Amino acid sequence: MARRYDPExxxxxxxxxxxxxxEKGLAGLSHRSVAAEADVPLGSTTYxxxxxxxxxxxxxxxxxxxxxxxxxxRGGLADPHADLAAELAALLGEWLGGERTGVELEYELxxxxxxxxxxxxxxxxxxxxxxDRLAHRTDPVTARAVVALVDGICLQVLLTDDPYDEEYARExxxxxxxxxx
Numbered sequence: 001m002a003r004r005y006d007p008e009x010x011x012x013x014x015x016x017x018x019x020x021x022x023e024k025g026l027a028g029l030s031h032r033s034v035a036a037e038a039d040v041p042l043g044s045t046t047y048x049x050x051x052x053x054x055x056x057x058x059x060x061x062x063x064x065x066x067x068x069x070x071x072x073x074r075g076g077l078a079d080p081h082a083d084l085a086a087e088l089a090a091l092l093g094e095w096l097g098g099e100r101t102g103v104e105l106e107y108e109l110x111x112x113x114x115x116x117x118x119x120x121x122x123x124x125x126x127x128x129x130x131x132d133r134l135a136h137r138t139d140p141v142t143a144r145a146v147v148a149l150v151d152g153i154c155l156q157v158l159l160t161d162d163p164y165d166e167e168y169a170r171e172x173x174x175x176x177x178x179x180x181x
Contacts, residue, residue: 010048012038017059022101026112029056053118056109060119063106064126070095077133084137085174089166092150096157096164107158127151138177145176 016038020029029052031045038045049055071077074094076087096103110126113119127147134143149172157164 009038009040009044013040013045013048013055014058014062017055018062018102018105021059021108022105026056026108031055051118053116056112056116057118057122060106060109060122063102063109064122064129066102067095067106067126068129070098071130071133077137080137084134085170085177088146088150088173089170092153092169093164093166096154103154104158107155142177142179146173149173149176 017034020033020037035042035045076082110123113123131143131147153169
């Protein structure tokens with residue numbers, strides 16, 4: 001039997017893994033569940049991703065791209081005249097107000113890094129990327145403090161089902177950013 005050329009298979013497997021985690025959480029993620037969701041043979045998932053950690057790293061990288069796209073689409077973080085706290089608060093509102101499955105997935109994978117060391121570098125990349133984007137507007141220590149506050153605000157919204165409060169976020173971010181000045 002000839003091997004079927006399928007250049008999109010790896011991406012379909014990643015997309016399927018994201019859907020599985022979105023529907024069933026990490027506990028529902030297996031090569032078998034992803035293969036079924038992607039409609040590919042089980043061997044395809046293990047060919048492209050030898051371990052579940054490898055698959056979760058790929059899924060986490062893709063999930064992180066969602067937040068990076070929101071940041072890039074707004075452009076306000078790069079504008080030295082924009083109110084940084086207001087821009088970040090609006091950015092969070094856009095991200096948290098969008099497709100919540102992606103946000104939940106990103107944080108579920110992010111927190112999975114506590115027990116899965118293979119995920120830690122990818123989790124760190126996301127935080128470092130935002131801190132790097134902020135560092136040209138403030139000092140590196142404040143940039144990291146802002147990232148920690150952003151994470152805390154997002155986790156509170158996700159875990160409590162309270163609606164996102166943009167004004168509260170702007171005020172809190174402004175205090176952290178202003179304390180550095």
